[in-house]
Amino acid sequence: MAGEGFALHHKLADDTLLLASSELSELRLMNDAHYPWLLLVPRRAGVREIYELSPADQQGLLHESSAIGEALMMAFSGQKLNVAALGNMVPQLHLHHVVRFEGDAAWPGPVWGVVPAEPYSESALASMKERLVPVVSAYQSALLD
Amino acid sequence: MAGEGFALHHKLADDTLLLASSELSELRLMNDAHYPWLLLVPRRAGVREIYELSPADQQGLLHESSAIGEALMMAFSGQKLNVAALGNMVPQLHLHHVVRFEGDAAWPGPVWGVVPAEPYSESALASMKERLVPVVSAYQSALLD
Numbered sequence: 001m002a003g004e005g006f007a008l009h010h011k012l013a014d015d016t017l018l019l020a021s022s023e024l025s026e027l028r029l030m031n032d033a034h035y036p037w038l039l040l041v042p043r044r045a046g047v048r049e050i051y052e053l054s055p056a057d058q059q060g061l062l063h064e065s066s067a068i069g070e071a072l073m074m075a076f077s078g079q080k081l082n083v084a085a086l087g088n089m090v091p092q093l094h095l096h097h098v099v100r101f102e103g104d105a106a107w108p109g110p111v112w113g114v115v116p117a118e119p120y121s122e123s124a125l126a127s128m129k130e131r132l133v134p135v136v137s138a139y140q141s142a143l144l145d
Numbered sequence: 146m147a148g149e150g151f152a153l154h155h156k157l158a159d160d161t162l163l164l165a166s167s168e169l170s171e172l173r174l175m176n177d178a179h180y181p182w183l184l185l186v187p188r189r190a191g192v193r194e195i196y197e198l199s200p201a202d203q204q205g206l207l208h209e210s211s212a213i214g215e216a217l218m219m220a221f222s223g224q225k226l227n228v229a230a231l232g233n234m235v236p237q238l239h240l241h242h243v244v245r246f247e248g249d250a251a252w253p254g255p256v257w258g259v260v261p262a263e264p265y266s267e268s269a270l271a272s273m274k275e276r277l278v279p280v281v282s283a284y285q286s287a288l289l290d
Binding site: 048049050051058059062065066067069070073080081082083084085086087088089091100107108109110112113 | 207211225230232253254
């Protein structure tokens with residue numbers, strides 16, 4: 001059943017970059033250099049809400065989310081992690097993970113819709129991917145625990 | 146260990162009303178008539194992030210969250226549920242559940258910091274609590290499943 005009928009919403013395809021995938025989800029980087037910002041997108045067709053996932057998928061998503069959340073905060077020495085499933089504009093279920101710092105572009109408010117995204121330059125993206133290596137590794141290990 | 150050393154953050158105490166509690170959490174109503182808006186606050190001292198909870202508490206929180214999320218959306222025929230752990234201003238871990246409708250006070254943006262909260266009148270609160278009966282019931286059943 002993995003990913004059967006699943007197609008990534010075009011807005012998520014436009015705004016994010018694929019880092020890795022599991023049986024359950026895609027791990028994607030928001031193309032916005034303002035914040036370390038990852039998305040988990042369950043590869044399940046037609047799912048809008050966390051509670052619509054099967055209990056096993058809900059647990060798997062939580063497991064992946066906690067693994068990347070903790071690894072993100074360690075990798076970036078973040079002050080606070082923001083985790084959210086909103087989806088008012090893109091109803092396809094996707095879980096935001098944003099590392100926040102006092103004084104960042106939206107602090108202390110939420111990040112959505114505050115300042116226009118600043119796409120990564122080629123070199124900034126390479127550097128970001130380097131810093132995300134332990135996060136991707138944590139993600140890839142999460143479902144094996 | 147339940148709730149040992151736990152004390153509700155004064156801002157959450159000021160802004161929300163207790164609906165029910167479990168071994169794991171408090172279920173609280175945001176005192177803002179703009180949106181059906183519930184908080185789950187784990188009764189665990191010093192916890193700021195979901196990943197800091199024990200694995201069992203994380204699963205319990207997910208279980209409670211999904212139960213009230215689904216019940217909220219049914220009770221209010223919501224268009225989209227927003228679920229979020231932000232905590233930039235109140236670091237004590239608390240999980241928002243906000244039922245959203247096209248045309249609500251912040252649609253399609255997030256609700257935080259957009260319009261000042263509109264406290265419930267006594268009659269509006271009574272009516273809200275009546276509509277929340279099945280949600281509280283779902284919450285109270287969640288950890289027994």
